[in-house]
Amino acid sequence: MTTENTQTTEAPPKAPIDGGKLIVLTAPLTEIIDHAGYFIQMSMASLPIWLEGILNKKYPEWRNVEYNADGSAKYMPAGIRLVEASLLRQYSKDDLVCCYPQDAHKFIGPNTRVVAISTHNPLGVTFAAGVYTSIFGSSREPINSHYSKELFADIKANPFRSNFKVIVGGSGGWQIIQTNSYEELSIDCVVEGRSESTDTLDLFAKAIRGEELPKQVDVVHPKDRDAFLFPDKRTTFGVVEMTTGCGRRCQFCVPDLNPQIDMPKDKIMGAVRANVRDGNKQISLATEDMFIWGQVHTDIPFYFPNREALLDLYSEIVNTPGVEQHVLSHSTIAPAVVDPLLIKKLSELLLDKSPIHLPYLSSHPKKKALTPLIGLETGSVSMAKKIMPSKGIPFQTEDWPSVFINGLQVLNENNWFPAVTLIVGNPGETDEDVQATLDLIYEVERRGLFAFFIPSIFTPLHDTRMQDKKGVTETRQLTPLQWQLMMKCWKMNLRPGQYSWWAPTAWRLGALGLWAWKLRKINGKSFTWPLFMFASALPEKIMAKLGKIYYGKPLKVKSRKELLATIRPNQQKFLRADNGDLPDGWQPYQPTKVADIIGADIAAAS
Numbered sequence: 083m084t085t086e087n088t089q090t091t092e093a094p095p096k097a098p099i100d101g102g103k104l105i106v107l108t109a110p111l112t113e114i115i116d117h118a119g120y121f122i123q124m125s126m127a128s129l130p131i132w133l134e135g136i137l138n139k140k141y142p143e144w145r146n147v148e149y150n151a152d153g154s155a156k157y158m159p160a161g162i163r164l165v166e167a168s169l170l171r172q173y174s175k176d177d178l179v180c181c182y183p184q185d186a187h188k189f190i191g192p193n194t195r196v197v198a199i200s201t202h203n204p205l206g207v208t209f210a211a212g213v214y215t216s217i218f219g220s221s222r223e224p225i226n227s228h229y230s231k232e233l234f235a236d237i238k239a240n241p242f243r244s245n246f247k248v249i250v251g252g253s254g255g256w257q258i259i260q261t262n263s264y265e266e267l268s269i270d271c272v273v274e275g276r277s278e279s280t281d282t283l284d285l286f287a288k289a290i291r292g293e294e295l296p297k298q299v300d301v302v303h304p305k306d307r308d309a310f311l312f313p314d315k316r317t318t319f320g321v322v323e324m325t326t327g328c329g330r331r332c333q334f335c336v337p338d339l340n341p342q343i344d345m346p347k348d349k350i351m352g353a354v355r356a357n358v359r360d361g362n363k364q365i366s367l368a369t370e371d372m373f374i375w376g377q378v379h380t381d382i383p384f385y386f387p388n389r390e391a392l393l394d395l396y397s398e399i400v401n402t403p404g405v406e407q408h409v410l411s412h413s414t415i416a417p418a419v420v421d422p423l424l425i426k427k428l429s430e431l432l433l434d435k436s437p438i439h440l441p442y443l444s445s446h447p448k449k450k451a452l453t454p455l456i457g458l459e460t461g462s463v464s465m466a467k468k469i470m471p472s473k474g475i476p477f478q479t480e481d482w483p484s485v486f487i488n489g490l491q492v493l494n495e496n497n498w499f500p501a502v503t504l505i506v507g508n509p510g511e512t513d514e515d516v517q518a519t520l521d522l523i524y525e526v527e528r529r530g531l532f533a534f535f536i537p538s539i540f541t542p543l544h545d546t547r548m549q550d551k552k553g554v555t556e557t558r559q560l561t562p563l564q565w566q567l568m569m570k571c572w573k574m575n576l577r578p579g580q581y582s583w584w585a586p587t588a589w590r591l592g593a594l595g596l597w598a599w600k601l602r603k604i605n606g607k608s609f610t611w612p613l614f615m616f617a618s619a620l621p622e623k624i625m626a627k628l629g630k631i632y633y634g635k636p637l638k639v640k641s642r643k644e645l646l647a648t649i650r651p652n653q654q655k656f657l658r659a660d661n662g663d664l665p666d667g668w669q670p671y672q673p674t675k676v677a678d679i680i681g682a683d684i685a686a687a688s
Contacts, residue, residue: 102191102242104290105169105178107162109200109252110229114158114182115144116318116364126225127203134225147182148361153189155180156361160321160368161200161252161277163313168277169286180315183233190240195290197237200252204230205261230254231267238268247289249273259298275301278311307343312353316360319409322353324367325375329384330414332457332470335370344378347395351402358404364437365399366409372454373417381673385475386656387417389424396428400435408435410454415489415500416474419642422492423661429496442578443532444497453534456500458486461522462515465508476649483522484640490531499578504537504571506564516563517632523570524634532578535571565612566631573616 112126122141129137137144148156158166158180166180179189190197206227223231237248247270250258255272258264264272273285279301289295303326304310310323327342328335354365369375374384376391400408410432418425433450440451457473460466466473466482474485493500504519523535539560560568611630615622626633643663646654655671657664 097242098188098191100191101193103177103179103189104193105173105196105198105286106186106189106194107158107166107178107180107198107200108155108183108186108233109159109162110202110226110233111145111147111183112226112229113200113202114155114318115147116157116320117144117146117148126229129225131223131225131228134228137225152179153181153185155182155185157316157318159200159252160313160317160323162198163315163317164311165198165200165251165277165282166315167311167313168282172283172287183229183236186233186236187240190237190242190246192242192245194242194246195292196247196249196286198249198251198286199233199237201230201233201250201254202252203227203257204234204250204254204267205257205263234267234269243268247271247295249285249289249295251277264297271295271297271299273299273301275299276303277301278304278309303340304343305341307346310343310345310349312345312349314353314356316357316362317353320354320357320362320365321368322350322357322365324350324369324372324411325378326370328370328414329374329378330371330470330472330475332459332473333468342374342378342384344375347398350395351398354399354402354405358402363404364407364409365402365405366411367399369411369413372411372413382656382671383476383653385416385420386653387421387424389421389427389658392424393427393431396431400431406435407437408432409437410452413454413456413500414473415456415458415493416477416485418489418492418498419485419645420476421658421661422642423658425492425496425498429498433497440499440578443494443499446497450497452498454498454500456502456533458502458522458535459505460508460515461486461519462511463518465511465515465518468510469505469508476653477645478648481640481645481648483518483525483637484645486522487525487529487531487637487639488642488645490526490533491529494531500533502533502535504535504567505539506537506567507539507560511564513561513563516561516567517634520563520567520570520632521634521637523567523574525637525639527574528636532574534575537568537571560608562608562611563632565609566615569612569616573618 112123115123122137122144125137150156162180166178169178181189186197203224203226206224237243248268249271250269251273255274258267258269258272259274263269270289271285273282275281281299281301285295285299285301312323323345325342325344327340329342350367357365373387373392375395376388377384377386380388382388396408399405429452432452433446434448436450436452438451438453439449441449444451457470459470459473461483463480463482467479471479473479474482477485490500506516508515526533611625614620615625615631622631622633625631640648641663643665646657646663647665649657649665654665655669657668659668659670
């Protein structure tokens with residue numbers, strides 16, 4: 083039984099009748115909801131709180147959530163569900179509850195000993211958040227961060243706060259550690275790592291006994307695929323874990339520090355069926371690179387996708403009764419060049435179940451599209467060699483722009499229009515690096531290709547190989563070229579939404595109005611001409627001739643056949659004949675162990 087309710091303003095009771103749950107699990111409301119769609123969550127993670135009214139008007143029901151009969155949350159983020167599954171190994175289901183933040187007071191009482199909170203962006207300093215909130219004004223607090231702080235404040239003010247410990251986990255824990263915000267947010271301990279570890283159970287046991295907790299605990303990451311837990315309850319967006327790690331060793335990436343593991347198919351499908359059973363109609367596989375699944379620790383390097391395994395997995399998911407929608411997560415772009423036929427066959431399987439429609443771009447009969455998240459990060463070969471030398475394997479770093487263009491062409495031909503991330507203001511980034519990235523963006527436009535480019539200011543994420551590096555930290559530090567890169571990306575991103583004759587004019591007038599009213603003062607002189615370019619105040623070629631912007635130079639892009647010929651000779655055998663463009667002298671793969679080849683290849687790229 084489920085019911086729909088809206089957040090109320092009634093005074094909370096002094097204590098739950100039953101004395102409260104021993105363990106209460108929760109998260110910010112903005113990280114829990116899934117009924118309003120992916121785009122509202124993306125907006126809440128990056129837009130400043132003063133723009134919340136726009137989202138409230140567009141999604142007036144976003145706060146309405148579903149409940150179980152006992153008042154607990156019908157759905158929760160996958161991370162919270164994983165903690166719940168971990169705790170159920172030691173505690174009774176009557177000892178704990180997953181609840182919405184506005185209902186926490188209904189479950190926290192004199193019997194409560196632990197309140198565990200998962201948070202993605204408690205202080206608003208993730209990749210996208212810092213740049214987009216600072217563009218729009220003095221309030222740098224994203225909507226998501228506002229709701230996180232609101233949750234922490236409510237927990238801090240709870241009349242039973244002295245009885246329980248507050249334990250925080252999730253991908254945003256590092257923000258609390260780095261800023262030492264424990265006392266301000268009333269947090270006893272931040273946990274970094276996965277909850278399957280027995281260290282997690284030991285920590286909760288300590289808290290329940292009332293013992294002092296360390297401020298930070300790093301728990302052990304499972305190294306065996308059979309050691310991973312899978313929740314047996316509904317998750318936000320139907321998220322089911324597919325892989326951990328990636329293997330490409332980018333310097334700025336946290337997840338790639340984890341071991342490269344692909345999850346067993348039977349466990350994935352069990353979690354899919356659990357979501358459907360509990361009323362979820364959508365599924366999304368959580369991964370850093372969907373294309374490594376089925377090829378981890380096999381005789382073939384992981385960067386040559388296992389086509390049959392992937393098609394089998396995705397086919398079973400989308401054909402599971404009750405699954406009406408499926409959304410792709412993260413991927414890399416090189417596999418699209420390696421195996422274009424895989425992209426075509428995946429499109430045939432997945433497009434009909436995609437909830438995303440792009441009428442201006444898609445050739446699908448129902449105008450559906452797939453939008454995985456793919457990292458470009460830079461179009462500069464010299465910068466790529468510094469921060470992500472293995473991003474494009476099995477291809478050479480020198481060919482990174484050609485790999486991206488060829489991969490995007492394959493994706494677009496099959497109605498994949500990815501969300502592509504870029505990092506602006508990397509440590510040591512020069513004007514030449516930015517121009518190289520602009521050259522690539524202009525080449526995409528010149529060829530009629532499309533991706534949603536999402537530029538973000540460099541963020542030195544905790545525990546990465548670049549955590550101590552310093553780059554641009556706020557928008558006022560951006561150079562005119564860096565501003566141009568950001569605004570060119572967003573100008574191109576508007577293309578799918580401008581169907582009517584009036585839309586371009588509205589965007590131009592709106593952008594110029596914002597600049598005149600506020601943005602010119604906030605973001606400085608370097609922002610002016612890039613903003614004029616975004617608003618199409620003058621043709622870009624004229625602005626370039628006036629010396630106000632940089633007009634990208636055409637790139638010499640290698641063909642797919644030329645790229646395949648650059649793959650190391652001892653790995654060309656892993657190419658599939660049905661894709662064509664085979665290098666001269668190609669011979670089919672003969673099974674042999676290649677673990678040493680994989681390691682040597684990554685080492686050489688580095």
